Amino acid sequence: MTVTLPDNWATLVGPVAVREFDNAADRYKPDLLAWAQNLPALPDDEFVTVAARSIYDSANVGRFRGNWDHEHFKATVCFTEANRRHVAAGHSEDCRGDNLYSxxxxxxxxxxxxxxxxxxxxxCGKG
Incomplete structure (x- = not known):
């Protein structure tokens, strides 16, 4: 199954998620693409809920054998999106204060x- 990725794919999901997406089973890729493209549109409170679930799922599947990159991908994309929102809110890129991912x-x-x-x-003095 071939999935056409947007030109901004690496920026949208981050370099680690690109690798996880590539390693995920093909059957998951269409849903992962749609999921990642929808994530930036979520309001902050809904984003935190989705991210918490993604973090839990990624941690939980680590107990099992097999390829779980489709689950790890979601948590990684949440990390990237939370950092993007943090900077968009005026924080410096190297600010390590709490953000939506934390x-x-x-x-x-x-x-x-x-x-x-x-x-x-x-x-960074922003908040």
Whole structure:
């Protein structure tokens, strides 16, 4: 199955996700493409929910043998999209303060009975 990727694919998903997409089974690729293209349109609160689920799913499937790159791809794309939104909100590219991905990560931990890490304040002076 051949999937036509947009010209901005590597920018949209990031270099690690490009590799995960390439390694994913072909049957998943059309849905992954649509999913990744829809992600930037999600409002922040919905994005955090989707990202938390993607982070959990990626971590959970790591327990099993086989090719799970289609699940890892989603968590990786969420990481890239959260960083893009962080910079778009005015933060510097090297700011390591909490962003939507870290909020989603904390939610995934809490939802599964774990203690979330302490919040990391903005380091670039934006927030």
């Amino acid at each position: 909020r989603a990560y904390a939610r995934a931990l809490r939802n599964n009975g774990h203690r979330a890490p302490e919040a990391v304040p903005c380091q």
